[in-house]
Amino acid sequence: MKKRFTLAASLGAVALTVVLLGQAPKTHRLEATPNTVAVGYYWADAKPALRIASGDIIDVDTLLTNSPTGLARAGVADDKIQASLKSIVTEVTGDRRGPGGHILTGPVYVEGAMPGDALEVKILSIDLSIEYGYNGCNGFVPENCERGTPSKILALDRKNMIAEFLPGIVIPLKPFYGSMGVAPAPELGRVSSNPPGRHAGNMDNKELVAGSTLYIPVFAPGALFEIGDGHAAQGDGEVDQTAIETSLRGRLQLTVRKGVTLNFPRAETAADYISMGFDPDLAKATTIAVQEMVDFIAATKKMSKHQAYQLVSLAGNVAVTQLVDKPNHGVHVRMPKSIFK
16 A cells, blocks of 8 residues: 555656656546436446546536436426536436436546556646535434425525625535445446445535545456545534535546555545445444554554554544445545644
């Protein structure tokens, strides 16, 4: 694991060399259309919507996970409902949909990615595509919900990056993608977009904002990266099953990392190293996330697992990522970079 993050330290120099050689990464525009989305699944046999070279950038649209009917019922005017959402809901039907419910843009085939590699996903920018988001009510303690109540629509103040929940209650907007992942192992078949797994997917990790980097183990040729489930803001746990769900436009750089072996996805922000674990048993998910951080710290900081485990207890931050994406719960561990002088 040492190789992965020492590689990250040299990316700036590598990028400069590439530009000087006249080989700057190519940017590919990827809009969300009936032909460029996978509705409800990650799958090794999915037909790519786009093929790119390793290191290229995608400028991608993603759509909120709702229907025009649901949004209209919640009070959204018809002219505010995206035409792309209407066409996808109308045209992508039957066996082209499911078993999950997320509208995911992709898959993107990254040349050179093979099982045993890692896909590095650098999130360069994330912008709010529309002026509203919604929040439903179900999730972990659903008896709090008033049945029959439509989703709550929240206006997004894109200038000040805030949303007013109720008068006097203001939520800062920190957009991120709830779901980013690759095709699972071929023998798993078509996997629901609802739970996260070793392929990443519906992690709902609010730390993965613009400027962060996600590392995902590759299980199928080309990786087959998909992205969606845009959130304008969310708390750890996502307890009522939804965040401020909205549509996003982002720029992401996808790079194949040869010889980098991962068991579970990991990530890096400006402030933290992040490990993750997913399992139906919350205790097991926690064990995985903690062990992933111990293994990473021991390998990259040249210490024993005994010392690394102690350090996780002294300086690490263990959080429940989400409790509602059945069957798997998610846990992540943040280790602040500032402690390493």
